[in-house]
Amino acid sequence: MTAIDLDTTKLAADRLFQRKRLMGFSIPAVILAYLTYIFFAFDLPGLAERANMDNAVTLVSDSWSHKVHVTRDNRSGEISYAVEGERKGRYPEGARPAWVTGDEVITIDLGGDHIVRYLSDNRTEIEIPDFPLIEVQAEGRALTTNLPDDLPDWISASNRRIGITTPEGRITLTGARTEVFNYFPGWELFWFTLDSPYHGQSLSKILFGERVDPVRSNISGAISDWWNNAMWRHKDVAWAIGETILMAFLGTMGAAIIALPLGFLAAKRFSPIMILRAATRRLFDFVRGVDALIWTVVLARAFGPGPLTGALAILITDTGTFGKIFSEALENVDQKQIEGVSSTGAKPLQRYRFGVIPQLVPVLLAQILYFLESNTRSATIIGAITGGGIGLMLTQAIQTQKDWEEVAYYIVLIIAMVMFMDWLSGWLRGKLIGRKD
Amino acid sequence: MVDISLSGAPQSVQTIQSSYMAQVQRRRLYSGLTLLIFVILMVSGFNIADDRNAGGFWNGLHQVGDYPADVLSEAWKKRADLPALMVKYFPALIETINIAAVSTLIGAIGGLFLSLLGTRGLAKWPRLIPLFRRISDIMRAVPEIVIALVLIFVLGGGPVPAMIAIAIHTAGALAKMFSEVSENTDLKAVEGLSSTGATWLQRMLLGVLPQVAPNYVSYTLLRFEINIRASAILGFVGAGGLGYELRNAMAWGPGRFDEAAAIFILLFGTIVFFDQVSSRYRNKLTDGQTH
Numbered sequence: 001m002t003a004i005d006l007d008t009t010k011l012a013a014d015r016l017f018q019r020k021r022l023m024g025f026s027i028p029a030v031i032l033a034y035l036t037y038i039f040f041a042f043d044l045p046g047l048a049e050r051a052n053m054d055n056a057v058t059l060v061s062d063s064w065s066h067k068v069h070v071t072r073d074n075r076s077g078e079i080s081y082a083v084e085g086e087r088k089g090r091y092p093e094g095a096r097p098a099w100v101t102g103d104e105v106i107t108i109d110l111g112g113d114h115i116v117r118y119l120s121d122n123r124t125e126i127e128i129p130d131f132p133l134i135e136v137q138a139e140g141r142a143l144t145t146n147l148p149d150d151l152p153d154w155i156s157a158s159n160r161r162i163g164i165t166t167p168e169g170r171i172t173l174t175g176a177r178t179e180v181f182n183y184f185p186g187w188e189l190f191w192f193t194l195d196s197p198y199h200g201q202s203l204s205k206i207l208f209g210e211r212v213d214p215v216r217s218n219i220s221g222a223i224s225d226w227w228n229n230a231m232w233r234h235k236d237v238a239w240a241i242g243e244t245i246l247m248a249f250l251g252t253m254g255a256a257i258i259a260l261p262l263g264f265l266a267a268k269r270f271s272p273i274m275i276l277r278a279a280t281r282r283l284f285d286f287v288r289g290v291d292a293l294i295w296t297v298v299l300a301r302a303f304g305p306g307p308l309t310g311a312l313a314i315l316i317t318d319t320g321t322f323g324k325i326f327s328e329a330l331e332n333v334d335q336k337q338i339e340g341v342s343s344t345g346a347k348p349l350q351r352y353r354f355g356v357i358p359q360l361v362p363v364l365l366a367q368i369l370y371f372l373e374s375n376t377r378s379a380t381i382i383g384a385i386t387g388g389g390i391g392l393m394l395t396q397a398i399q400t401q402k403d404w405e406e407v408a409y410y411i412v413l414i415i416a417m418v419m420f421m422d423w424l425s426g427w428l429r430g431k432l433i434g435r436k437d
Numbered sequence: 438m439v440d441i442s443l444s445g446a447p448q449s450v451q452t453i454q455s456s457y458m459a460q461v462q463r464r465r466l467y468s469g470l471t472l473l474i475f476v477i478l479m480v481s482g483f484n485i486a487d488d489r490n491a492g493g494f495w496n497g498l499h500q501v502g503d504y505p506a507d508v509l510s511e512a513w514k515k516r517a518d519l520p521a522l523m524v525k526y527f528p529a530l531i532e533t534i535n536i537a538a539v540s541t542l543i544g545a546i547g548g549l550f551l552s553l554l555g556t557r558g559l560a561k562w563p564r565l566i567p568l569f570r571r572i573s574d575i576m577r578a579v580p581e582i583v584i585a586l587v588l589i590f591v592l593g594g595g596p597v598p599a600m601i602a603i604a605i606h607t608a609g610a611l612a613k614m615f616s617e618v619s620e621n622t623d624l625k626a627v628e629g630l631s632s633t634g635a636t637w638l639q640r641m642l643l644g645v646l647p648q649v650a651p652n653y654v655s656y657t658l659l660r661f662e663i664n665i666r667a668s669a670i671l672g673f674v675g676a677g678g679l680g681y682e683l684r685n686a687m688a689w690g691p692g693r694f695d696e697a698a699a700i701f702i703l704l705f706g707t708i709v710f711f712d713q714v715s716s717r718y719r720n721k722l723t724d725g726q727t728h
Contacts, residue, residue, distance in 0.1 A: 034538075038535060043595070047595075051591060055591050285709060289705050291666050292670070293683075293704075303490055304497070307490060308483075308490035380582065385670070394583065398587065411583050415578045
């Protein structure tokens, strides 16, 4: 008997080992096979062709640096200086960067012995070390140059357009205009635009020095100029972040308020009518299954783009999620407390208030706070679709494909915002229901 | 002693009662105030959101049903075409599911390493624990759309940007959940293994993973549900899949509502299907744990 037992046990153990060994190899094999399938299904070999590395380089270098444009309009001969070439970043009349000198001949010193001279009659001279002096003459829409035929790869030239890229800066010449881009690290004009009197003043001077602007006190003037900075739009950005958090807040809290009574309807213990219970549950499944994306699309048709649409989309989707969680929590409520309360002669409403709610609150609050944080992220995404909040500003900045420093700024702000909400919800959770351990 | 307590008893009951009542009152006041602040926040928040919305809430409320009704009525008129349209969009659906599956897979592997490297007692380099935790915090905080949009600019449209974006977020999110689980692992197995001279990888693979696998798989399945939704949404901003087709069909407007309806149905069915399947498996996994 025992020998047979031992044999069968051994056989079973052997089989178990074999199965485990098979699993140990088959799971990685399946994963590998799937990844191989994806490799071709997503056309990863073709990705290298589609990828635009120039875009990547522009993106990375622009996100931490800025450029100042020195532009000569070849028709009027007018020369303008502007940060990022934007109207809002234009140097005021009569002012120009220190690395530009001369009146008749405008000399632009890009640094590292790279010098560009704007001469009269739309002529341009470009001095680059270890390269012969480049001379360009713009006439009408055409360019004539002394460039040799075999060009290094940092120069691209045709008779309509010449582009020169050096480590110190970039020069583009066309018949209509001559432009020099000089690159500098940092986010220029982040604090004050050039038309603000506070631009270029030190912090200590603004805080403790004499009045810079005779009309306003330094601190209030500086804050208002910073707040209304046309280049970085701090005011709009703050509003956008507020909108995003508002969407998350309204959506989460609204969903919780609606889901709580519905959760009672869906819980077996509190809702004796089977059909009603099943109907409520299907409703939860339905609103959850339709998903925030489709709700956003549908609601945007009715309410137009904006934070309210986003808030409602979050609200509807999360009503389903919360309803499900709440009804599950309600089913797991301990009967003893309710019995205890009803033994004192409590009416049904009082039984709910003192027997059920206290058991439910910790679960409820923990979920609501967790969703508040995760919905901040959803609100950013929904904002990008429906048009509201920081998500919209980010998509717009990315779609213009030039303000990468603004994109970097928004990304930093979004991460900070989500981390702040994460911290806040953790802190509130600790305050309201105590630490978990 | 007895005297004191006898004479003190009625007094102390009274003080206890009055202090209890005072406490109750204070509690009521506080919870009333909290409720008031909450209501004010909700109402004013609603008004601000309503103000900044393009269309007002009360004007739009009766139009909510219009768009679904238009879509449904057109789809109903062309209901004969619906199966064909669903077949047409089936590859897009597969792409959406694939994006979610691959990113969940890669994210789970990444999250696994991040969590093991960021858990006290398990980390390979204990000094770098804060670093790995910050990394996973940041990866978790980045919304998928941020990375997706930037990558679409560099890599062009298609499933790859969405896949990378969702994988990064998933790794961060799972790292947090995993490390909550692995903090509670029994270290005896790890110690036993290290006494045999096992390397870090072997200790993790043989000592920790078997303990935490059910929970990890359960969290990963939950994440997969979430990622299907995320991958549909990212499609909407140009990352391929069903979301992309949905946007195109919607941009067309009336006349192609039948296509929009077919996509709606596919998306809805997929989400519900995977929700059900994954929740069944998750229940099974966590059930097995209690035995």
